[in-house]
Amino acid sequence: MKIKEFLKEINGSYILEKVLNKDRAWLFLNDELQVPKEAIEILEKVKSGYPVEYLFEEVYFYKDKFYIKEGVLIPRDDTEVVVERGIELVRRLGAKRVVDCCTGSGVIAIEIAKHTDTKILATDISEEALEVARKNIMLRDVEEKVKVIKSNLLKPQNPKEVIDFGFEVDNNLIKGEILISNPPYVENSWVKPNKYEPDIAFFGGEDGLDIIKRLIKEAKEAGYIAAIIEIGYKQKEALSRFLKNKVESFEFFKDLGGRIRGVEVLF
Numbered sequence: 109m110k111i112k113e114f115l116k117e118i119n120g121s122y123i124l125e126k127v128l129n130k131d132r133a134w135l136f137l138n139d140e141l142q143v144p145k146e147a148i149e150i151l152e153k154v155k156s157g158y159p160v161e162y163l164f165e166e167v168y169f170y171k172d173k174f175y176i177k178e179g180v181l182i183p184r185d186d187t188e189v190v191v192e193r194g195i196e197l198v199r200r201l202g203a204k205r206v207v208d209c210c211t212g213s214g215v216i217a218i219e220i221a222k223h224t225d226t227k228i229l230a231t232d233i234s235e236e237a238l239e240v241a242r243k244n245i246m247l248r249d250v251e252e253k254v255k256v257i258k259s260n261l262l263k264p265q266n267p268k269e270v271i272d273f274g275f276e277v278d279n280n281l282i283k284g285e286i287l288i289s290n291p292p293y294v295e296n297s298w299v300k301p302n303k304y305e306p307d308i309a310f311f312g313g314e315d316g317l318d319i320i321k322r323l324i325k326e327a328k329e330a331g332y333i334a335a336i337i338e339i340g341y342k343q344k345e346a347l348s349r350f351l352k353n354k355v356e357s358f359e360f361f362k363d364l365g366g367r368i369r370g371v372e373v374l375f
């Protein structure tokens with residue numbers, strides 16, 4: 109197959125740039141050349157449903173490059189609005205202690221740390237996610253500001269690690285000023301986009317709200333001022349009913365596609 113044919117495929121240009129170590133302009137200038145066998149094999153794997161991000165172990169988020177590997181959720185562009193709201197809220201409240209619960213690859217914590225003055229505790233229950241988040245913190249050079257720890261929502265496995273980083277633990281819950289989270293929030297009946305990303309990153313019970321509800325209860329009990337939580341676009345009504353009379357105020361926000369993507373809560 110010639111380069112010009114390959115470039116018509118989804119991810120074709122990206123795969124060739126990586127395999128040949130050439131830029132896009134070079135590919136277009138040399139599009140009569142034959143594509144190497146390796147690139148064709150990669151394309152076949154991607155077409156069969158294997159995420160291209162896992163193949164090259166890299167993903168772009170908020171204009172930065174991050175490490176990713178199979179078993180950890182691939183960050184989605186839709187989550188960038190959560191980062192933007194997070195940055196805005198941290199600056200507005202002048203917060204110095206933020207928790208990114210369910211951090212996965214760590215991208216939310218890292219971007220908020222890069223764009224504000226706050227320290228961030230990034231937590232997850234999955235060992236694979238913790239390993240990837242730790243690598244990304246080193247890759248993006250924010251080790252001073254972000255610490256990754258194992259925790260079941262706000263219940264840390266080792267409270268000493270939390271305290272050593274300058275945060276408090278009360279009643280076995282991590283205390284902070286602002287909670288940011290993209291938790292699992294998909295209904296259990298949903299069909300995953302591929303079988304390689306972990307179930308634990310997606311499913312939140314029958315209506316998808318089990319983890320979000322637990323998280324809000326824990327954050328309120330631990331005395332957080334505010335929270336920004338990513339949600340599914342169909343969850344606004346059910347979550348409104350849950351939040352009413354429990355928190356001081358809440359406001360839903362949309363992603364770039366104009367769909368409800370998150371909620372900002374003041375406790």
Ligand SMILES: C[S@@+](CC[C@H](N)C(=O)[O-])C[C@H]1O[C@@H](n2cnc3c(N)ncnc32)[C@H](O)[C@@H]1O
Nearest residue numbers: 183210211212232233234260261290291292309
């Ligand atoms: C939707 S992913 C979000 C990952 C990342 N924040 C992002 O936006 O790309 C949800 C993450 O929550 C983690 N998780 C699931 N249940 C958890 C729990 N009970 N406590 C802490 N983390 C949990 C999963 O391991 C997964 O990394």
